[in-house]
Amino acid sequence: MKVLVPVKRVIDYNVKVRVKADGSGVDLANVKMAMNPFDEIAVEEAIRLKEAGIATEVVAVSCGAANCQETLRTAMALGADRAILVEADVELQPLAVAKLLKALVEKEAPQLVILGKQAIDDDANQTGQMLAALLGWPQATFASKVVVADGRATVTREIDGGLETLELPLPAVITTDLRLNEPRYATLPNIMKAKKKPLDNVKPADLGVDVAPRLTTLKVVEPPRRQAGVKVADVAELVAKLKNEAKVI
Numbered sequence: 001m002k003v004l005v006p007v008k009r010v011i012d013y014n015v016k017v018r019v020k021a022d023g024s025g026v027d028l029a030n031v032k033m034a035m036n037p038f039d040e041i042a043v044e045e046a047i048r049l050k051e052a053g054i055a056t057e058v059v060a061v062s063c064g065a066a067n068c069q070e071t072l073r074t075a076m077a078l079g080a081d082r083a084i085l086v087e088a089d090v091e092l093q094p095l096a097v098a099k100l101l102k103a104l105v106e107k108e109a110p111q112l113v114i115l116g117k118q119a120i121d122d123d124a125n126q127t128g129q130m131l132a133a134l135l136g137w138p139q140a141t142f143a144s145k146v147v148v149a150d151g152r153a154t155v156t157r158e159i160d161g162g163l164e165t166l167e168l169p170l171p172a173v174i175t176t177d178l179r180l181n182e183p184r185y186a187t188l189p190n191i192m193k194a195k196k197k198p199l200d201n202v203k204p205a206d207l208g209v210d211v212a213p214r215l216t217t218l219k220v221v222e223p224p225r226r227q228a229g230v231k232v233a234d235v236a237e238l239v240a241k242l243k244n245e246a247k248v249i
C-alpha cells in the first residue's frame with residue numbers, strides 16, 4: 001500500500017510573525033521556515049504504517065517555490081521513501097493545492113493520503129476536505145488514532161465532549177490532529193541518506209491544473225495591543241473596580 005503525504009513549508013511555529021508595513025501580508029524575509037507541525041505528524045503516521053508492514057511506500061509531496069525541497073528532504077530524513085515537488089512561484093490557495101494533489105493521486109494511485117488538519121500559516125483547514133471531495137473518496141478529519149487493516153481504516157476523532165470512531169474503505173483521505181502521535185527527530189545519518197533519495201520536480205501545467213488564485217487578500221492587521229494593567233490594594237478595591245469601572249458584576 002502506497003501512502004501519499006502532502007507537506008507544506010510554513011513559518012516556523014517559534015517565530016513571532018510580523019505584518020508587512022503596507023498590510024499586504026506577513027513578512028517572510030529572513031524568517032525561519034519549517035514543515036507545518038501537523039504534516040510532521042502525518043509523515044510520522046505514514047512511517048509507522050510502513051514500519052508495521054502495512055504501507056510499502058511513503059511519498060511526500062510539497063507544492064510551492066523551489067525551496068520547498070528543504071521540507072521534502074526533511075520528510076525523507078524522517079523516513080519518506082521519495083518526494084515530489086510541484087514547483088510554482090505563485091501563491092497557491094487550498095483549492096489549487098487540492099487540484100494538484102488530485103492529479104498526483106491519479107498518477108501515483110496511493111491507497112491513503114494523510115494530510116495535516118491545517119496549515120499554521122493560512123489556518124484554512126480546507127485542503128484535505130477539498131481533496132476528498134474532488135476525488136470522491138471517504139475522509140476522516142482530525143484523526144487522533146488510525147488503524148489500517150483489511151482494506152479499511154478505522155479512525156478515532158476528537159469531537160466536542162468525546163470521541164467519534166469512523167470506518168472508511170480505502171482509498172481514503174485522513175487529516176491529522178495534534179494527539180495522533182509524537183513525531184520523531186531526524187538523525188544525522190538519516191539526514192545524509194535523505195540527500196540521495198529521489199526527488200521529482202513537476203510543474204502545475206504538467207498536471208494540467210490551473211492554479212490561479214480565487215481569493216484576494218484585502219489586508220492583514222496585527223491583533224490590538226493589550227492595555228497595561230493596574231495593581232489594586234485589596235479585594236474591596238478590586239470588587240469596586242469590577243462593579244463601577246468594568247461594570248462586569
Ligand code: AMP
Binds near residue numbers: 064094122
Ligand atoms: P490548509 O487547508 O491550508 O489549512 O492545509 C491543510 C493541509 O493540506 C496541510 O497540513 C498539508 O498537509 C496540506 N497542504 C496545504 N498546502 C500545501 C502545499 N502547498 N503543499 C503541500 N501540502 C499542502
